[in-house]
Amino acid sequence: MAATCVFCGSADTLTGKHVLGDWLSKIGLDLDPVPHGAGWLNRIGRELGVRPPFRQKVRDVCGDCNHGWMSRLEVAAQRVLTPLILGHPGRIEAADQGAIAAWVQKTALTAMLVSSEADRDRGYGLPVSEYRELYALRDELRPLPASQFWAGQYEGVRGWSIRVTPLAVRVDGLPELDRPQAYAMTIVLGQLVLQGVRFTTASLQVELSTRLELPEFWPPAGPVTWPSGTPLHDGRFLDFAGGKNFRSTEQHIQVQPWQRATELEPSRAVGGMIELPTICGKHVVYYPAALVGEAMRGRFYAFGTTCECPMAYLIHTEPDGAHCKAADTAEGISELYEALPGEEYEIEDDDGSFWCKRLPSPFQQKMEP
Template sequence: MPATCVFCGSADTLTGAHVLGDWLSKIGLDPAPVPHGAGWLNRIGRELGLRPPFRQKVRDVCGDCNHGWMSRLEVVAQRVLTPLILGQPGRIEAADQGAIAAWVQKTALTAMLVSSEADRGRGYGLPASEYHELYALRNELPPLPASQFWAGRYEGVRGWSIRVTPLAVRVDGLPEPDRPQAYAMTILLGQLVLQGVRLTTAILQVELSN
C-alpha cells in the first residue's frame, strides 16, 4: 500500500515538512546544533543526534498540504510570534488567535510524526482523525473544537522544545481508561511558551483554567 498524507489521505508524492517552520532559523535564535530525540508517549527514549535546531523534517505530508494550508499557518505564525519569541513587545490580536492556535495544534501533530510507526502504534500516536479533522478546517484555519490555548513569557535557559502529553481522566468507581481522552501541547520558542489542551472525548469537553 502506498504511503498517504496523514492530513488529507492523498497518495500524491510526500514531501519533507518541517516540524518547526524554517523561518525560525532566520529570526536571530541560536543556530548552534543541539540534541534531538523522540520516543514513545513523548519520553525521550531515542536519541536522534546533534543537528541544527528548526531543521527536523518528517515525510508524512503531501505537497498540497505542506505548501498550502500549512504554509499559510506558518506565514501568520512568523508575523505574529517573531517579536514574542525574541522577547520584544507584541500582541496576538483577536483576528489572529484562531490561526495561532491552529498553528500550535498543527505543529504538535507534526512533531509526533518524528517517532517511528512502531512507537506510535504502541500508544504514542493520536487517532488519525485528529489529523483529518484539522485538515477539514483548512479553509478557515481555526484549531480543532474543544481546544483551549494560553501564551506566556519564558525566562528559563532552554531555547526550544515541543512536547505532546496524552491525558486521561480518573473517576472514582470507574476503571481507568486505556486510551487518552485528551492531550496537552507545549511549545517553547525563545522567550515564548505556548500551551494548549485538546479534549478528544465529547463527554469531557469542559472549560479549563490555567
C-alpha cells in the first residue's frame, strides 16, 4: 500500500519536512550539536543521535503541503516570532495570531511523526483526524477549533524543545475517563515559549488560564505584548510542559495531565528506603523514606538517580508521591538537577549518603488550586 500524506491524504511523492523550520538555523541561535530523542511521556524514548538543532525531518508530508500552506505558516512565524525568540520586546498583532496558533499546532503535529512505526502501532501519537482537520483549515490561517494559545518568556538552558502531553478533563467526584479529551502543545525556542491546548472532545472544552499568567493570543482579543506574565524557568519547565500549569474557570472542573500517560506505578517502603519503579519497566530505584515525611510537612525535594539500563532520572517529591520528571543520560540529568533552584542537602543513614535539593516555594505553590 502506497504511503500517503498524513495531512491531506494524497499519494503524491512524500518529501522531507523539517519539524522546526530551517529558518530557525539562520537567525542567530546556538547551533552546537546536541542529543536528539523522541518517545512516550514517562518512558525511555528513542535516541535520534547527536547533531545540530533544527535538522530533524519527517517523511509523512507531501510536496504540495510542505511547500504550500505549511510554507506560508513558516513565513508568518519567521516574521512575527524571530524578534521574540531572540529576546527583543515585541507584539503579536491580532492579524497574525491565527497564523501563529496554526503554526504551533502544525509544528506539534509534525513533531509527533518523529515516533517510530512500532510506537504508532501501540497507540503513540495524535488521531489522524487532527491532521486532516488542520489541513481543511489551511487557507483560513487559524488553528483547530476548541483551542487556546499563550506566549511567554523562557529563561533557561534549553535552546529548543517540543512536547505534547495528553490531558484529562476531570469533574469533581467522577473518575478519570479511559481516554484523554485534550492535549497540550509546548514549544520553546530561544527566549520564547508558546503553549496551546486543543480539546479533542469539544463538548468538554472549558476556558483556561495559566498559573504563570501568560497572555493569551488565541482566541484573539487584540495585540499581545511580549514579554509579559511570569517568566518560565527550568525548575518549572517539566510541570509546565507536562500540563500542570492550567487553571479552569469552572469551579468543579479541572484540566490536568492524563494519568495513564504521565504517572508511574506507585512506590513502596522497603526498610528505611522507598522503592520507586522506573520508566523502563524493568528496574527500581530507591530514595530515603525521610523524604516522605518531609513531603507530609509540605517540604519537597528533587534528586537524580539511575537504574541498571543504565538510564538516569530526575525525580521530584510532591504531595501525592514521587514523580519522574525526565529520563536522560547521567550527564543530561545532572545538568537538569544543577539548573534547579534550591539548597542541596545530604541525608545520611545506614544505606549511606543521599544528596537532594529542597525545592523552593514555587514548587509548592504549583500544587495549590
